[in-house]
Amino acid sequence: MNLSSAKEALASILGQEFVQMEGQTLVVFPANAEEISAVFKKATTEGFKVAVVGNEYKGGFAEEPQLVVSTSRMNKILEVDRDNMLVIVQAGMNTAAFQQELLEGGLYFPPDPMNKSTSTLGANVATRAAGPNEASHGEVVDFMLGLTAVLPNGEIFKVGGKNYKNVAALDLNRFYGGSYGRLGVITELIFRLLPKPEVTVSAFLKFPSVKDAAQVASLLTTGGVIPNKLEILNRELIKQVESEWPAEFLADGIVLMELEGYQESIEYQKEIIIKSLGDKVKEFVELSDEQAAKLWQLRDKIGTNPTVLEKQMHLAVDPTKLLEAVNAIFDVKEGSLGLAIQGSAARLYPIFFGLDEDKELQVKDKVQQAIKGLNGVVLRDGLDYNPETNSEVELTNNLFAIFDPNGIMVV
Amino acid sequence: MYEAVVAQLKEIVGSKNVSVSKEQLINFGFDATLPQYRPEIVVFATTTEQVSKVMKVAQKHKVPVTPRGAATNLSGGSLPSSGGIALSLTKMNKILEIDTENLVCVVQPGVVNQDLQDALAGTGYFYPPDPASMKVCTIGGNIAECAGGPRCLKLGVTRDYILGLEVVWPDGRVSTLGGRFAGDRDLDLVRLMVGSEGMLGIVTKAWLRLKPVSEAKKTMLAVFHEVVDASRTVSDIIAKGIIPLTLELLDNLLINCAEDFAHIGLPRDAGAILIIEVDGYAPELDRQVETIQKMCEANNARDFQIARSAEEVDKLWTARRIVIGAVARKRPSYSLQDVTVPRSNFPVISEKIVEISKKYDLPIGILAHAGDGNLHPIALFDARDKDEVDRVHKAEEEICQIALDLGGTISGEHGIGLAKMDFLRWQLSPAAIDLIVGIKKTIDPNNILNPGKMVEVS
Numbered sequence: 071m072n073l074s075s076a077k078e079a080l081a082s083i084l085g086q087e088f089v090q091m092e093g094q095t096l097v098v099f100p101a102n103a104e105e106i107s108a109v110f111k112k113a114t115t116e117g118f119k120v121a122v123v124g125n126e127y128k129g130g131f132a133e134e135p136q137l138v139v140s141t142s143r144m145n146k147i148l149e150v151d152r153d154n155m156l157v158i159v160q161a162g163m164n165t166a167a168f169q170q171e172l173l174e175g176g177l178y179f180p181p182d183p184m185n186k187s188t189s190t191l192g193a194n195v196a197t198r199a200a201g202p203n204e205a206s207h208g209e210v211v212d213f214m215l216g217l218t219a220v221l222p223n224g225e226i227f228k229v230g231g232k233n234y235k236n237v238a239a240l241d242l243n244r245f246y247g248g249s250y251g252r253l254g255v256i257t258e259l260i261f262r263l264l265p266k267p268e269v270t271v272s273a274f275l276k277f278p279s280v281k282d283a284a285q286v287a288s289l290l291t292t293g294g295v296i297p298n299k300l301e302i303l304n305r306e307l308i309k310q311v312e313s314e315w316p317a318e319f320l321a322d323g324i325v326l327m328e329l330e331g332y333q334e335s336i337e338y339q340k341e342i343i344i345k346s347l348g349d350k351v352k353e354f355v356e357l358s359d360e361q362a363a364k365l366w367q368l369r370d371k372i373g374t375n376p377t378v379l380e381k382q383m384h385l386a387v388d389p390t391k392l393l394e395a396v397n398a399i400f401d402v403k404e405g406s407l408g409l410a411i412q413g414s415a416a417r418l419y420p421i422f423f424g425l426d427e428d429k430e431l432q433v434k435d436k437v438q439q440a441i442k443g444l445n446g447v448v449l450r451d452g453l454d455y456n457p458e459t460n461s462e463v464e465l466t467n468n469l470f471a472i473f474d475p476n477g478i479m480v481v
Numbered sequence: 482m483y484e485a486v487v488a489q490l491k492e493i494v495g496s497k498n499v500s501v502s503k504e505q506l507i508n509f510g511f512d513a514t515l516p517q518y519r520p521e522i523v524v525f526a527t528t529t530e531q532v533s534k535v536m537k538v539a540q541k542h543k544v545p546v547t548p549r550g551a552a553t554n555l556s557g558g559s560l561p562s563s564g565g566i567a568l569s570l571t572k573m574n575k576i577l578e579i580d581t582e583n584l585v586c587v588v589q590p591g592v593v594n595q596d597l598q599d600a601l602a603g604t605g606y607f608y609p610p611d612p613a614s615m616k617v618c619t620i621g622g623n624i625a626e627c628a629g630g631p632r633c634l635k636l637g638v639t640r641d642y643i644l645g646l647e648v649v650w651p652d653g654r655v656s657t658l659g660g661r662f663a664g665d666r667d668l669d670l671v672r673l674m675v676g677s678e679g680m681l682g683i684v685t686k687a688w689l690r691l692k693p694v695s696e697a698k699k700t701m702l703a704v705f706h707e708v709v710d711a712s713r714t715v716s717d718i719i720a721k722g723i724i725p726l727t728l729e730l731l732d733n734l735l736i737n738c739a740e741d742f743a744h745i746g747l748p749r750d751a752g753a754i755l756i757i758e759v760d761g762y763a764p765e766l767d768r769q770v771e772t773i774q775k776m777c778e779a780n781n782a783r784d785f786q787i788a789r790s791a792e793e794v795d796k797l798w799t800a801r802r803i804v805i806g807a808v809a810r811k812r813p814s815y816s817l818q819d820v821t822v823p824r825s826n827f828p829v830i831s832e833k834i835v836e837i838s839k840k841y842d843l844p845i846g847i848l849a850h851a852g853d854g855n856l857h858p859i860a861l862f863d864a865r866d867k868d869e870v871d872r873v874h875k876a877e878e879e880i881c882q883i884a885l886d887l888g889g890t891i892s893g894e895h896g897i898g899l900a901k902m903d904f905l906r907w908q909l910s911p912a913a914i915d916l917i918v919g920i921k922k923t924i925d926p927n928n929i930l931n932p933g934k935m936v937e938v939s
Binding site: 151152153154155156176197198208211212221225226227228229231232233234235236237238239240241242244245247248249264265266268292294296331332333334335338339386387388389390445446447449462465466468469470471472473 | 580582583584585626627629633634637638640641656658660661662665666667668669670672673675676677693696716719720722723724761762763764765767768769821822823824825850853854855888889890891892893894895896897901905908909910912913914916917919920923924935936
């Protein structure tokens with residue numbers, strides 16, 4: 071294969087400025103599904119390995135691709151269908167920009183992945199992204215009604231549509247959830263939407279320890295109001311990774327919550343929450359819009375910090391065992407322990423700082439044992455595809471091969 | 482040829498759980514659609530291990546297996562159309578765990594939906610999917626069909642409540658996909674299985690997500706002269722930012738069928754009624770009810786009532802739930818369609834259905850989960866009248882075509898099965914159908930699990 075002649079051929083399809091050579095890799099920026107189709111046909115003839123990215127190519131694939139397809143130019147909302155409360159959007163659109171544009175029109179796309187400021191909707195689907203409100207609203211994939219994708223053989227394929235209910239044969243829409251780019255390129259998505267909540271408020275609570283904060287989370291989830299978001303952070307985590315966090319909102323245990331609903335019920339929800347907290351909380355601080363925006367942005371920043379992503383564990387326990395899980399983690403703690411908790415779903419993200427590699431592995435192993443002792447599980451996050459931890463590797467690979475029989479896609 | 486197979490099956494599940502008697506074969510040859518077939522062997526499994534061994538025997542002898550629950554299937558998916566084994570999961574009917582505090586319950590596939598609802602009653606929690614056949618249908622069947630019901634606009638469908646599945650694959654291997662905590666974010670095999678119509682694997686255990694019951698609910702009845710006014714009301718309510726729990730529509734024919742049976746004082750001369758429910762926190766409902774009333778009045782509602790007692794609510798829902806059975810008093814047979822259109826096209830399709838009813842000289846009633854655009858046109862006829870049956874088939878085809886022309890789907894919640902196989906290629910491109918066939922062949926290379934359904938596998 072000859073990269074420079076391939077570059078010319080691709081440039082004749084896409085235009086010179088949309089084909090770049092980076093080392094031994096050609097990065098292309100197609101404008102639509104038809105162009106991607108032509109690109110894939112070329113890649114197949116050349117025997118290229120192909121990868122898909124939402125924005126720029128930063129490497130990091132298991133096998134080096136000769137061709138990278140970026141969806142970054144496919145970044146627009148194509149249709150807002152208010153009557154049917156849905157949207158058709160190009161898959162390369164930035165998630166945060168998408169949410170914002172819809173909100174301005176009174177429409178709400180609830181899934182709120184922490185990497186939304188840099189991620190694309192197509193990548194959210196491919197990695198099954200979700201955010202702190204997953205317990206109340208679900209993951210990005212749950213809002214999918216339809217998609218258009220280009221298969222690795224260049225065929226353009228559409229499934230689903232503008233219908234809220236659709237069981238016409240197997241659910242190929244959601245099959246793209248967790249596909250990590252192995253099924254070709256998603257080019258368009260149809261999502262259902264909700265009306266923008268009348269009121270959204272955020273509140274902040276301080277605790278003398280993260281254990282106290284976790285106990286409060288349990289009280290809330292059984293108290294009649296499950297907040298839309300309920301994030302718990304400890305001081306150590308913030309200290310280690312986020313210098314911009316405002317001092318007045320720092321404590322050993324922090325709860326950041328978000329409530330949404332109708333005007334009449336927001337006050338009511340607050341009352342129920344304050345009542346169920348009892349004397350555990352001295353002050354329920356309702357945040358101004360600016361404060362809320364700032365703290366949630368920092369929460370996202372912590373959640374997507376490269377060190378955090380690399381080092382954190384992802385644990386799930388029954389909500390009733392949340393406090394026990396926190397205690398168990400502290401029991402095996404060595405070095406300094408950063409802890410984030412998604413309270414409403416009882417997901418825990420401990421990080422051990424300041425340990426050498428062997429020690430860190432040992433501690434993580436002890437945490438794993440302790441969590442299993444509580445009938446919990448250790449999950450992994452979906453930012454990378456890792457076949458070794460997939461329990462159905464063979465089946466998954468066989469299913470991928472239906473879409474990509476020549477195995478040209480790399481992840 | 483089957484003698485050896487029968488002997489092996491008896492060894493696996495015990496003699497009393499295998500039958501080849503003519504009566505039993507007839508019993509297990511039908512579902513809620515018209516066609517009937519005969520399996521060659523009826524098998525009841527009581528454990529996952531038995532299901533696994535049955536599949537291994539079937540695989541070895543290349544005997545087709547059609548899994549079934551209560552066989553309330555409305556698309557022919559549980560019909561043993563290739564003969565072989567009808568594998569009933571109805572004896573695997575234990576609720577294994579209910580853990581309301583953690584919003585999880587674990588059930589075997591043969592648990593009847595209503596039995597689960599009853600077990601949860603009074604706990605403050607519920608399992609949202611409630612298909613109209615809930616008194617009879619099983620959770621396993623609900624999963625296989627991705628069953629819906631009247632509350633899908635707000636609460637979603639079966640897919641949205643399945644955390645994990647234990648599955649027996651066609652080769653007898655057993656896997657656990659997802660589980661109590663959903664699972665890793667890999668390729669979502671759980672969602673692939675939900676709605677796979679018993680073609681890919683047999684669900685032997687399911688982890689279901691529960692929801693807290695809302696603290697308050699209001700039920701309303703709005704009466705209209707015309708179907709089109711009722712359907713416009715539905716869009717207007719949602720455009721006001723209200724997502725009702727239910728927006729059920731019955732047209733004149735079905736109002737009368739329901740009233741004949743239930744005698745609750747439904748307006749027999751009305752063009753359509755809407756049963757509207759909103760739920761949430763107590764203080765927020767009054768304003769929603771006011772807005773809904775305004776929308777109904779703006780669309781020429783001739784009457785609007787708010788149910789004053791639980792009894793009144795029960796009566797309305799009884800009328801709604803029995804209506805499909807109640808049509809039997811009018812004519813001996815019915816054909817129930819399941820098309821769905823984008824909600825804004827609901828008024829258009831309801832008018833078209835009236836035209837089709839006239840064109841083919843068939844009474845066709847409209848029952849709809851109007852909030853999500855899912856319609857169940859019911860054509861009433863006599864299966865012994867060949868000419869009438871032909872007209873029913875033509876009407877069905879035309880309804881599906883119109884739904885597709887309006888950007889809809891041929892099935893919102895009943896599945897493809899046998900009944901809609903021929904229509905599927907109108908909706909899906911050859912590429913999509915090839916992928917589905919590919920998935921089927923990969924998981925079931927010998928095509929023994931519920932063969933001949935959904936797509937042709939060559």
